[in-house]
Amino acid sequence: MVQMKVTKDKMTNLIQAEQMIKRLADQGADMVSLPESFNCPYTGRSFQANSEMIPDGLTTKTLSRIAKENEVYLIGGSYPEKVIGQKKVYNTCVSFDRKGEVIGKYRKMHLFDVDIPGKYTFKESDRILGGNELCIIDTEFCKIGIAICYDVRFAELGQMYAERGCDMIVYPGTFTIFTGPSHWDLVLKGRAMETECYVAAISPARNEQSKFVCYAHSSVVSPWGDIVKQMDEKPGTSICEIDLNYVQEVRSKLPVLKHRRNDVYKIIKLNNSNKK
Numbered sequence: 001m002v003q004m005k006v007t008k009d010k011m012t013n014l015i016q017a018e019q020m021i022k023r024l025a026d027q028g029a030d031m032v033s034l035p036e037s038f039n040c041p042y043t044g045r046s047f048q049a050n051s052e053m054i055p056d057g058l059t060t061k062t063l064s065r066i067a068k069e070n071e072v073y074l075i076g077g078s079y080p081e082k083v084i085g086q087k088k089v090y091n092t093c094v095s096f097d098r099k100g101e102v103i104g105k106y107r108k109m110h111l112f113d114v115d116i117p118g119k120y121t122f123k124e125s126d127r128i129l130g131g132n133e134l135c136i137i138d139t140e141f142c143k144i145g146i147a148i149c150y151d152v153r154f155a156e157l158g159q160m161y162a163e164r165g166c167d168m169i170v171y172p173g174t175f176t177i178f179t180g181p182s183h184w185d186l187v188l189k190g191r192a193m194e195t196e197c198y199v200a201a202i203s204p205a206r207n208e209q210s211k212f213v214c215y216a217h218s219s220v221v222s223p224w225g226d227i228v229k230q231m232d233e234k235p236g237t238s239i240c241e242i243d244l245n246y247v248q249e250v251r252s253k254l255p256v257l258k259h260r261r262n263d264v265y266k267i268i269k270l271n272n273s274n275k276k
């Protein structure tokens, strides 16, 4: 987990990300994840100003090189994706294999439009478009579902990943300082417990000077719902060893995935039905 302090300068962020990824690779990490909005501050204006084409932009090319040089799987947090002909951008996570090849692209599906009077107002949809596609990356270890931050509140998405054979779900995410203390652990544990997957959520470090002050606390939760690794609010890296046999153990002891009453209710995927 790369819990980096995101600055206003893209190059500084890319250099910092590279140093932290290298540190983790040197310590033996097989897979590294960056946080949501790792190459620019998480504000609508900054997101639009820093948007790049994928895969031809600087950030995607840089991450591909870093994954290849360090021979790690890299889940590229998220960064703003420019699309020709669209004024708004996507909040996108690109994943790479050990050779630096792109193995997945996920566009944040649920947009964070909230108004908590006296505390916090944010309208992601003013400048960002919501994606419509799931993203499963097929690694040498297991299948991993990718989603971004606010998506974690929507149980159905996690359940679709579990139904499609994922043993892990990774959410690069930057929860607010207002919602995180009450909800972060709860939603991560909830998604892990009901999907019986490992859940990892990777946040930037807290930056009190930023317009968007995040909760941080990057975490890994086991399929039983226990927090197996959690960082505090400070910048840093953290490694967690994951035992995929434990996924099968939990699923055989408590087979909630099998007990779902698909004859009564069912989660289905509607193709491109959610364009707003």
Ligand SMILES: NC(=O)CCC(=O)C(=O)O
Binding pocket: 036, 112, 148, 149, 150, 151, 153, 173, 174, 175, 176, 179, 180, 183
């Ligand atoms: N980056 C986000 O989507 C923020 C989500 C958040 O803070 C929440 O409480 O949900």
